[in-house]
Amino acid sequence: MRALYLIIFSVSCAVCEPMYSITGTGTIQVARAEYHTYENAWTVHLSKEQQFANEIVIIEMCQPPCPETVSFLDPLIDCTALTSLLNDTAWYNDYTASHVHDFPSFCNSLSTNSAFLQLSVGRILDESQNVSLVRLRPPLELVLFNEEALLSTWSTQVNADTVRFSVRVIQIAPLQSVFFVHVSLISLQVSRPAETILTLALQNPCTAVGLSAPTHASVQSVKVYGNYRCMWNCRADMLRKPYNSAPATREAIITQMNASNSSAQIYECLKLPVEWTAIIFELKLRVSTFTTESSYSQSVYDALDAYAAATQRNLSRIRGGTTVVAMGIKNSLYHPHSFEEVLRKLIDSTCMISTCGKMTELVNPHFFYHRRRLLDVPQQVTQLLVEGSYISTDNLPYSHLLNDLRGTLAETRETAVMFTSVEDIDFAKVLYVKMESPPLHTPAPSDDPPKHVQTSVPFVTTLAVFMIVMIVAAIMCTGSVNSH
Numbered sequence: 164m165r166a167l168y169l170i171i172f173s174v175s176c177a178v179c180e181p182m183y184s185i186t187g188t189g190t191i192q193v194a195r196a197e198y199h200t201y202e203n204a205w206t207v208h209l210s211k212e213q214q215f216a217n218e219i220v221i222i223e224m225c226q227p228p229c230p231e232t233v234s235f236l237d238p239l240i241d242c243t244a245l246t247s248l249l250n251d252t253a254w255y256n257d258y259t260a261s262h263v264h265d266f267p268s269f270c271n272s273l274s275t276n277s278a279f280l281q282l283s284v285g286r287i288l289d290e291s292q293n294v295s296l297v298r299l300r301p302p303l304e305l306v307l308f309n310e311e312a313l314l315s316t317w318s319t320q321v322n323a324d325t326v327r328f329s330v331r332v333i334q335i336a337p338l339q340s341v342f343f344v345h346v347s348l349i350s351l352q353v354s355r356p357a358e359t360i361l362t363l364a365l366q367n368p369c370t371a372v373g374l375s376a377p378t379h380a381s382v383q384s385v386k387v388y389g390n391y392r393c394m395w396n397c398r399a400d401m402l403r404k405p406y407n408s409a410p411a412t413r414e415a416i417i418t419q420m421n422a423s424n425s426s427a428q429i430y431e432c433l434k435l436p437v438e439w440t441a442i443i444f445e446l447k448l449r450v451s452t453f454t455t456e457s458s459y460s461q462s463v464y465d466a467l468d469a470y471a472a473a474t475q476r477n478l479s480r481i482r483g484g485t486t487v488v489a490m491g492i493k494n495s496l497y498h499p500h501s502f503e504e505v506l507r508k509l510i511d512s513t514c515m516i517s518t519c520g521k522m523t524e525l526v527n528p529h530f531f532y533h534r535r536r537l538l539d540v541p542q543q544v545t546q547l548l549v550e551g552s553y554i555s556t557d558n559l560p561y562s563h564l565l566n567d568l569r570g571t572l573a574e575t576r577e578t579a580v581m582f583t584s585v586e587d588i589d590f591a592k593v594l595y596v597k598m599e600s601p602p603l604h605t606p607a608p609s610d611d612p613p614k615h616v617q618t619s620v621p622f623v624t625t626l627a628v629f630m631i632v633m634i635v636a637a638i639m640c641t642g643s644v645n646s647h
Contacts, residue, residue, distance in 0.1 A: 215336035397432035
């Protein structure tokens with residue numbers, strides 16, 4: 164097998180065109196390399212031709228000086244030759260360094276438990292148990308965090324502002340009694356940023372490096388899986404859109420404020436109407452990637468936002484009115500809480516500062532995901548469990564809204580090229596937010612007698628006096644007659 168040796172220069176950009184390719188059947192192809200200010204890390208996006216169902220990718224780092232070639236290898240090797248390759252002391256991966264010595268167990272895991280193995284080898288280099296220096300995110304995104312522990316030990320200084328990393332990529336596919344193996348070498352040359360999140364501790368580190376947020380939002384540095392990352396959030400009574408987006412640059416926010424082009428990316432904090440209906444739903448999206456616990460490439464989150472936006476546009480055409488669709492991967496970076504929790508918190512916050520409606524709910528007792536677990540699927544086709552919220556101001560039975568949603572989700576999937584299928588769409592509950600009708604006002608009873616009674620008292624008194632006078636007169640007249 165020929166060694167393939169590339170030099171990749173880093174760039175700082177939102178979306179870059181493919182820069183270098185590794186040609187050949189089944190080989191890694193470098194799509195782009197970029198520095199992300201929001202997480203102070205470089206990422207290298209890799210793509211490859213999928214040949215085998217249980218194929219895994221192992222990435223290793225090298226402490227300089229590093230080999231510049233790999234020895235010729237037969238693409239089909241046995242377990243002994245494979246473990247010898249992985250035990251090469253010039254290259255290092257945290258997991259393989261401590262597990263490859265058990266040859267039979269490791270080779271057996273490649274055949275029987277490749278999903279767990281891919282997850283384990285994805286933590287390539289850790290500074291500690293909770294702090295990553297280099298890791299692999301699905302789908303095939305190599306992440307190198309701009310940490311001194313990484314730069315001082317695992318890179319070569321090119322000049323005052325540039326360093327070089329050496330990376331070995333091994334593709335392994337278990338066959339009947341042998342393994343198909345392909346090895347590539349990557350030389351990654353990157354420019355160090357002048358200012359980073361960690362070097363700007365006296366001010367907001369995220370705004371200091373040029374990140375910003377729209378009106379009614381803020382951007383801040385938070386610790387995610389042991390590493391600092393900039394994230395943006397809206398005021399508690401508003402919904403973040405796009406829901407799974409990384410912070411924008413200050414220039415992008417200014418451009419958005421001045422641009423009239425509606426096709427541009429819009430970052431906003433959305434204020435919901437006073438009354439609305441929300442359908443909380445879940446579905447499974449199939450994506451060609453490897454299994455992960457919770458961390459995905461930003462490209463996966465962006466694809467999910469694009470799918471939600473296309474669904475929202477199509478639903479708006481059907482019903483009109485205010486339509487909002489948001490989706491999140493359950494228990495992920497941008498969606499740690501359910502949409503029910505998000506919307507209830509939003510209503511509670513709204514009630515503190517302005518007029519708000521009262522929330523009621525309708526629960527689906529036959530909700531699919533209460534009754535079944537995700538089915539096992541091939542290693543390289545992962546099912547993402549996605550939760551969504553469809554908010555509408557249309558005063559229609561929820562069954563009409565649900566039918567619109569089911570059909571639109573299936574039709575809109577064609578626009579989401581990263582996802583190969585949409586499956587098992589079902590709704591968990593419907594949330595209704597309505598203004599309560601004001602109660603009828605009944606005046607309180609009074610202790611004072613009614614006015615018409617008060618005005619009738621003098622008349623009664625006069626009548627009584629008159630009757631007494633008439634009786635006295637009658638008695639006197641009777642007495643006078645008897646005397647005669």
